[in-house]
Amino acid sequence: MSESKGPVERTEASAGLMQYSPENIVPFGPVHPALKEPEYFKLILEGEKIVEVIPRIGYVHRGIERAAQDRTWIQNIYLFERICGICSFAHSLSYTTTLERLTPFEVPRRARYIRLIIAELERIHSHLLWLGLVGHWTGFETLFMWIWADREHILDLEETITGNRIHKSFATITGVRRDLPDNIDVALKREMKYIEGRVDYYEGLVTTEETLVARTKGVGRINQDVARRLCPVGPLLRSTGIARDVRVEDPYAAYDEIVPDVKTGKDGDVASLLVIRLEEIRESCRLVTEAIDKIPSGNVKLTVPRVIPEGDAVGHVEAPRGELLYFIRSGGGMKPERVKIRTSTMANILTATEMLRGHTLADVPVVLTGMDPCFGCMDRVSIVEVDKGKLWSIGGEELRKYGIDQYGARRRG
């Protein structure tokens, strides 16, 4: 029997997808163990254009909120730090700051200054890491190499002060675990000056370099209306011109005494994210320098009992990626009854889907990097072109090349 001209028979596997035909579905993600925060985005394409984005997260959900209920208050500091390898101090700081609201103790002033210094160093290294990744995904490998070499200066400082490069294990309830080493102010000031100089150079570069401008200007644009509806946080929110920063509006650590200047953009695209993050690095350098000049003497922590009085508390800090919220319930014992954590990327995912809509597949790497999430998902992309019944996969590396080639072709032709 030959029914050669009949329609293609629907199989089990394709049945779910056929409803979108003739649009194309691109399952994007979900996971690569080497990087942070894997996500899965189901991209629905019309030719090259993205018409809909359906996110699915949770691939590295490790049940930390539940695990926290079986650990003591102190043990939890080190557990929460392991949620993120980049903003580890932001997690321990948000947790301890919120927890301290349940205790009658006041954090010593010197400890608050040290917390500010570490938090700002972390912001600098996180933003530098991100900027390097933008260089990588746009095919500007030299930028990536330069920036990651500069980032080492900050990591060395962090290691000198806290003993660790990444998981600093430095914050503790009512303070920090050790005092600053002797004469660290000289090294801090020297490195801050160095980073400021580099930022000046990169700022000139990212605003004038032809490829970077073509890949980022007007890409992933959101406006204030979208920001109000979807509640993104951090640089993503500030890129639309809304000056919202937890450090200024709800000060913690020593931010009430050393007040940051909030940097905002107006275009809400990836290009303005680049500039905002560079300006924030410069601002962080200023804050660190000011803090080390003004740091008071005294204790860096208090001795506190192992039990925390009963009550509920909510608190947040400005992590490099934005507001990071902790809700803690204590039953008056040695362990928490409930800890709820809302990370910055969780708040930004909905906005990222909005940023992608209307762009092309070639823009996906840059737009998703713009939001500063995990890039693990990039390494396992499979493309289904429904109307032709084809299925193939491209890895992150190939997709990166695809983006670079597409933009190269546009410029040439």
Add this chain to the structure above:
Amino acid sequence: METERAARISAAVGGQVGSLRHSALVTVAPDRVVEACKLVVEDGQYYHLSTITGIDEGENISVLYHFWKGGGFVTVKTSVPKSNPRLPSVSASLPAALFYEAEVMDMLGVVFEGNPRMGTKLLLPDAYPPEAPPPLRKEADPEKIRKMMGLE
């Protein structure tokens, strides 16, 4: 200032003012949640919904909506019985709640009526056994769930 606002809102929706460190708190009945959240957003322009927290209280599940615009938070709290954990969704007027509600659904099994993401999982693995209690409920035993999923 947050406390005054909380008092005004709770008077409007027949709720109670409570306490929570660093936040004003309004406790309302489950059917008044949408109204209360709308008032917080419109009255005080607390348009930033920080997150939604779910807590297992034993017989009931508490759901807390944290709003922020600078200074302290304003929190709207409600609670639903475990036997019938259903709440109206606030996502129609506050799209930011879409994922936060889906998270509470995954972790504590509270159904938010009107949220389009209720049919799919957001954080839990697709293979999570439907007969097992949601993982943040007090009766959830990680060991038993691991066995149910065939992991041991």
